[in-house]
Amino acid sequence: MPHAGEPQAWVLEAVEAYEAPLSRYARHLLDDFDLAADAVQHAFVTLCCESRERLEGRVAPWLFRVCRNRALDHLRRAGREHTLGDGPPTGAHADGPVTAVADDPAMLAERADLAALLRGLLADLPAAQRETIDLWCEGLTYRQIAEVTGRQEGHVRVLAHRGLTSLRGHPRVRSLVTHERTRVADAPASTS
Amino acid sequence: MTDRQPPADASLPTPDDRWDATEERAALLTAHALGQLDAADRSAVERLLADPDARRVVEETRVVAEALRATRRLDAAPPSTDLRRAVVAALARATGPAPGEVADRPPATVPGTPRARRHLGWLTLSGALAASLLVGLVATRESPSVLSEREVALPRSSSTGQPAAKRIAATDGLPALRERPVGDISGSGLAADANGVAQARAGGEPAEKAATAPGPGRRNAADIAKSAPPAPAHDLSVAMPATAERQRGLLRDGADADRFARKAATAVDRLGEPVDEALERGVREQFGVARPADARGDMPSGERYATFFENRFRSTADAPLSTFSIDVDTASYALVRRFLSAGQLPPPDAVRLEELLNYFSYADPAPAGDDPISVTVEAATCPWRPGHRLVRVGLRGRDVPRAERPAGNLVFLVDVSGSMADDDKLPLVKQGLTMLVEELDENDRVAIVTYAGDAGLRLPSTSGAEKGAILAAIESLTSGGGTHGSAGIELAYAQAAEHFVRGGVNRVILATDGDLNVGITDDRALANLITAKAAGGTFLTVLGVGSGNLQDEKLETIAAHGNGIYAYLDGAREARKVLVEQLTGSTITIAKDVKIQVEFNPAVVASWRQLGYENRLMAARDFRDDTKDAGDIGAGHAVTALYEVALVGEADDQSGGEPLKYAAPGEPRREPAAAAGTELLTVKLRFKRPDGDTSTLREVPLAERGGDFTAASADLRFAAAVAGFGMLLRTSEHAGDATWGWVAATASKALGADAGGWRTEFLDLVRRAESLAPRVGPPGVTPSPRPMPLTR
Numbered sequence: 001m002p003h004a005g006e007p008q009a010w011v012l013e014a015v016e017a018y019e020a021p022l023s024r025y026a027r028h029l030l031d032d033f034d035l036a037a038d039a040v041q042h043a044f045v046t047l048c049c050e051s052r053e054r055l056e057g058r059v060a061p062w063l064f065r066v067c068r069n070r071a072l073d074h075l076r077r078a079g080r081e082h083t084l085g086d087g088p089p090t091g092a093h094a095d096g097p098v099t100a101v102a103d104d105p106a107m108l109a110e111r112a113d114l115a116a117l118l119r120g121l122l123a124d125l126p127a128a129q130r131e132t133i134d135l136w137c138e139g140l141t142y143r144q145i146a147e148v149t150g151r152q153e154g155h156v157r158v159l160a161h162r163g164l165t166s167l168r169g170h171p172r173v174r175s176l177v178t179h180e181r182t183r184v185a186d187a188p189a190s191t192s
Numbered sequence: 193m194t195d196r197q198p199p200a201d202a203s204l205p206t207p208d209d210r211w212d213a214t215e216e217r218a219a220l221l222t223a224h225a226l227g228q229l230d231a232a233d234r235s236a237v238e239r240l241l242a243d244p245d246a247r248r249v250v251e252e253t254r255v256v257a258e259a260l261r262a263t264r265r266l267d268a269a270p271p272s273t274d275l276r277r278a279v280v281a282a283l284a285r286a287t288g289p290a291p292g293e294v295a296d297r298p299p300a301t302v303p304g305t306p307r308a309r310r311h312l313g314w315l316t317l318s319g320a321l322a323a324s325l326l327v328g329l330v331a332t333r334e335s336p337s338v339l340s341e342r343e344v345a346l347p348r349s350s351s352t353g354q355p356a357a358k359r360i361a362a363t364d365g366l367p368a369l370r371e372r373p374v375g376d377i378s379g380s381g382l383a384a385d386a387n388g389v390a391q392a393r394a395g396g397e398p399a400e401k402a403a404t405a406p407g408p409g410r411r412n413a414a415d416i417a418k419s420a421p422p423a424p425a426h427d428l429s430v431a432m433p434a435t436a437e438r439q440r441g442l443l444r445d446g447a448d449a450d451r452f453a454r455k456a457a458t459a460v461d462r463l464g465e466p467v468d469e470a471l472e473r474g475v476r477e478q479f480g481v482a483r484p485a486d487a488r489g490d491m492p493s494g495e496r497y498a499t500f501f502e503n504r505f506r507s508t509a510d511a512p513l514s515t516f517s518i519d520v521d522t523a524s525y526a527l528v529r530r531f532l533s534a535g536q537l538p539p540p541d542a543v544r545l546e547e548l549l550n551y552f553s554y555a556d557p558a559p560a561g562d563d564p565i566s567v568t569v570e571a572a573t574c575p576w577r578p579g580h581r582l583v584r585v586g587l588r589g590r591d592v593p594r595a596e597r598p599a600g601n602l603v604f605l606v607d608v609s610g611s612m613a614d615d616d617k618l619p620l621v622k623q624g625l626t627m628l629v630e631e632l633d634e635n636d637r638v639a640i641v642t643y644a645g646d647a648g649l650r651l652p653s654t655s656g657a658e659k660g661a662i663l664a665a666i667e668s669l670t671s672g673g674g675t676h677g678s679a680g681i682e683l684a685y686a687q688a689a690e691h692f693v694r695g696g697v698n699r700v701i702l703a704t705d706g707d708l709n710v711g712i713t714d715d716r717a718l719a720n721l722i723t724a725k726a727a728g729g730t731f732l733t734v735l736g737v738g739s740g741n742l743q744d745e746k747l748e749t750i751a752a753h754g755n756g757i758y759a760y761l762d763g764a765r766e767a768r769k770v771l772v773e774q775l776t777g778s779t780i781t782i783a784k785d786v787k788i789q790v791e792f793n794p795a796v797v798a799s800w801r802q803l804g805y806e807n808r809l810m811a812a813r814d815f816r817d818d819t820k821d822a823g824d825i826g827a828g829h830a831v832t833a834l835y836e837v838a839l840v841g842e843a844d845d846q847s848g849g850e851p852l853k854y855a856a857p858g859e860p861r862r863e864p865a866a867a868a869g870t871e872l873l874t875v876k877l878r879f880k881r882p883d884g885d886t887s888t889l890r891e892v893p894l895a896e897r898g899g900d901f902t903a904a905s906a907d908l909r910f911a912a913a914v915a916g917f918g919m920l921l922r923t924s925e926h927a928g929d930a931t932w933g934w935v936a937a938t939a940s941k942a943l944g945a946d947a948g949g950w951r952t953e954f955l956d957l958v959r960r961a962e963s964l965a966p967r968v969g970p971p972g973v974t975p976s977p978r979p980m981p982l983t984r
Contacts, residue, residue, distance in 0.1 A: 008283045015279055019271060024264060041278050048282035114255075115262040122263065137261045142228045158211045160226060161219035168249075168256050177255050 010052050014059055015044055021060075021138040022067050028123075028134050029071045039074065043067040061144040064135065068148055114176045121167055129163035132156055221246055225253035500541065502924055503809075505801045505838065508794040513812040516805045517822035518587065518786040518831045521748060522770075523736060523760035525551035528921065529953075530739065530762040532960040538921060542744065545804030545918040549832045552914065552950055554907040556586040556830060564590045564782040565825060569875050569894040572904035574836050575912050575938065576919075576928030582901070583835040583894065584908045585790065585875050589782050592827035597780060599635035599696040600656070605684040607704035609644035612671040614705075616762070617738040621703040624735070624767030625666050631772055632656030639687040640665050643680025644709045653691045680709075681721065688730045695883070697780055698730040699756070705738035708746060715746075722753040723821075729883075731781065731824070732756040735770065748807075755784060755824045769950075783879035784824040785887065788833065789815040792873045796840055796896050801926065803834040803915050815878060818887050825879070832907075834915050836926070837872065839896070872896040910942035910951060917958055920965065932962035 022043060026036035043066040047059070055062050122130055128149075135145045142160070146153040167173055211219070217240060223229050224237045240246045506514075524547035531538035559566035566588045574580035604625060612618040632638065636656030641649055651665035684700045692698055708718070722732050732754025734747045744760075751758035759770040787810060792800050802809075814820040825831065877890040901909065916930035916938070936958045943951045 011279060011283060015276060016271075019275060021264075023272075037272065037274070040272075041275050044275060044279045045282040048279060048286045114259040118256065118259050119263040122260065133260060136226060136228070136257075137264055142223065154216075157219045157223050157228070158215060160228075161215070161222035164222050164225070164253050164256060165218070167260070168252050173256065177252050 011048050018063050025134050035074045039067045039070040042070040061147045064148040125163050129159050132159040133163045221250055225250045500806045503802045505799045507799050508792045508797045512792050514790040514802050515810045515812045515815045517808045519546050519808045519823050520829050521547050521758045522551040523758050526760040526762045526766050532957050537964050540922040543918050543921045548914050548918045554830050556588040559590050567877055567892045569892050572899045573901040575901045576930040581837045584911055585833040587831040589825040589829040592780050599693045601637050601691050601693045601698045603639045603684045603688045603700045605641050605702045607644050608642045608671045609707050610672045617705050618671050622666050624771040628771040629662050637691050638662050641684040644707045653687050685725050701733045703735040719753045726755040734758045736760040780827040781824045781882045782827050785822040786825050786879040787815050787822045789876040790873050793871050796872050797837050798840045799838045801836045832911050870895050906942040906944045913939035
């Protein structure tokens with residue numbers, strides 16, 4: 001393993017490891033490729049000035065955190081900071097199950113599989129829920145997500161739960177999941 | 193996402209921030225499904241899972257969660273080059289000086305890349321930011337100026353070994369290191385020779401003795417030791433055991449730097465972009481914005497200047513040898529002039545000190561007798577840092593009278609792409625060629641091949657006596673037309689081969705504004721072709737013209753491959769200088785593979801810094817390796833190198849290491865020989881005759897006898913002014929006390945004969961630069977952004 005005598009290589013390794021996760025995360029936060037690229041770059045450039053020892057074992061949450069702060073700056077500048085609050089969702093629907101996109105049969109018909117479907121649904125979740133799920137998807141633990149977002153861990157747990165429940169509750173998801181369960185578990189599925 | 197709602201204050205609790213016990217329990221199940229359950233909650237979940245519905249929920253949640261993770265694939269985006277550039281640049285900025293900068297880099301850092309300018313950026317990266325903290329140095333050398341000027345002709349040395357078939361640079365260096373027997377470096381001689389002081393004591397060239405010794409131990413241990421640090425990591429296992437503690441540090445740091453360089457190279461390279469290009473731009477962008485707003489205008493789009501970092505001070509104890517290949521290019525000066533004439537400061541990376549220095553001719557004595565090259569060395573107080581000495585090494589190639597000029601076999605390979613239409617491009621090239629043709633006679637032959645436009649053989653090889661035909665062909669050159677640049681360079685070389693003049697000047701002269709669509713698209717294949725042709729006796733000269741598309745670095749690199757020069761034509765005057773006045777120089781190679789090795793006497797010199805030549809440094813061991821390619825020198829050419837030297841006893845520590853004693857603890861102390869006591873350094877020069885494979889050695893020692901700057905030769909003073917000019921343009925941290933005013937005053941008092949008025953023109957450029965330069969001091973460092981602290 002590299003040590004203090006190799007002071008810079010770890011940053012490049014971090015770029016290789018976390019560029020894609022950070023980019024996805026930032027794009028979801030900002031809905032803007034250029035601003036997202038800026039936030040990601042900011043995180044890595046800032047990392048260059050950091051001591052490796054200080055960040056030992058928590059480079060990932062640190063990067064997400066710095067990236068997030070930068071993204072919030074962008075949102076604030078654009079008057080969109082509420083989109084990352086814990087408040088109402090960003091979409092037209094306020095709470096509960098996601099409906100807007102999912103109810104569009106034409107769009108649904110184009111979704112070939114569950115992942116593609118979920119991707120669309122995820123975008124319509126309340127921002128805080130979506131962010132939590134995004135971070136989990138990128139491999140962060142609840143504790144790390146709490147660290148990144150500045151929320152209590154219990155709050156993170158609830159946000160993830162709400163997001164997952166909304167997604168799981170969507171009728172289209174339900175049918176696919178049921179099918180999946182049938183296939184995977186090789187057992188009859190309950191549809192209720 | 194758009195603003196469909198009024199901004200909400202995110203800090204206020206909202207209903208979403210609250211949850212009840214039921215939801216809390218359900219959230220535990222989700223956490224379980226997501227693998228995020230705390231040990232503390234495990235038992236609670238066990239109880240909940242007694243309910244089949246809960247188990248179903250967990251199972252479905254898992255399926256959804258897995259699918260969610262899979263959505264990431266749908267968001268895949270290619271790795272960002274911009275990001276890597278920015279990070280690489282930020283690292284360069286953040287790293288600062290690293291201990292144990294490596295000595296005498298072997299040419300190939302990134303295996304498989306040609307030597308020349310691409311490596312240096314990374315290698316000297318850590319050293320680049322080592323500010324020279326020269327304060328409070330004693331400047332009391334008031335003794336009368338005594339310049340030591342001496343030429344020593346030694347017998348031609350025996351060959352270092354195999355017949356020197358030129359090897360392609362891309363394969364240089366690394367194999368040799370790998371193949372070297374362990375015994376070579378683990379021998380007891382290593383420790384004694386490791387820092388090379390023994391060589392200084394001996395005064396001669398022990399390296400030579402080692403080199404001529406039979407058997408596998410031929411390779412000099414000192415050089416191997418010094419070349420080990422830059423070697424790739426896989427060499428460490430071999431090199432490590434035999435070295436002293438101090439060198440181990442060097443080795444490790446060197447290897448780390450190397451590993452880092454290669455990692456960075458890989459990071460960028462895998463994006464399909466040439467490493468140096470990406471690095472170059474990354475670093476330039478970052479450093480560029482850090483500069484204060486000044487007259488450095490936008491870079492014309494498409495122009496490329498390779499980033500490099502200036503040489504820094506090296507401790508003589510650690511690195512007594514400075515080895516470099518000569519460089520007779522002058523393009524940088526013409527580029528600087530173009531920028532300044534256009535009212536802009538040049539980008540710092542376009543300013544190469546050695547090319548500025550070598551633009552001018554100096555009054556060094558012509559070589560005596562049969563020698564093709566003379567060596568002149570002198571020293572004086574360093575004007576920008578009075579406690580230091582400034583050393584000038586001057587080479588001068590033998591002049592070849594017009595009448596003795598060998599027959600020329602010239603093939604012009606002219607870019608006629610649409611972009612060449614500007615007045616300062618194809619018309620300028622045609623003007624220069626016309627002037628050149630006037631100088632030719634019936635012994636010479638000229639052919640013209642065009643590429644990248646209306647391509648093809650425009651003039652088959654024609655006798656220089658048929659000026660009318662040649663001029664008509666030149667006149668008919670027009671830019672534009674179809675772009676099928678195939679076979680351009682091969683056709684040119686075929687023309688050259690068809691009329692190859694044994695003992696004559698066989699040269700392809702490529703004129704372009706940057707499009708290198710010469711028929712071979714792969715850079716390495718192109719370099720290989722040029723190298724192979726040069727080995728066969730057909731050299732390459734590259735003429736760069738115009739602005740906006742100039743591939744400065746690339747042109748210089750390919751010229752280096754072709755044993756040729758790279759010149760930038762910024763006007764008719766320069767075209768005349770390059771094509772006509774230097775015709776007898778640039779086209780007649782009087783010595784090839786010219787290498788210089790300066791050995792500093794650690795008894796006198798504490799540390800040293802070479803000005804310029806960053807892209808021409810060689811590994812010390814390559815000095816004697818006749819298979820290692822180096823620059824060529826033409827008739828009448830002059831080469832000037834400058835060193836700034838800190839003397840022992842002038843309590844500074846430029847190298848950043850431990851106090852400079854002749855030997856560090858743990859290393860055998862050497863008693864300086866009496867002769868070494870007063871000598872600053874010895875310049876060793878190696879060169880081959882144009883048709884030879886074996887190098888010849890010359891040595892010229894320089895005694896330290898004080899000498900005030902004002903009493904130095906006009907050439908040294910003028911060269912110092914040019915170096916100061918370059919350092920100021922680069923906003924170099926090594927510029928010391930140098931100011932524009934000092935440069936102008938010094939140069940104006942050192943014009944000498946100035947045939948051609950080039951030095952006078954320099955004065956004008958200095959004034960222009962001064963008026964454009966920012967009034968503020970050196971660029972401030974932009975504070976690095978700090979992240980919000982993490983709460984834990």
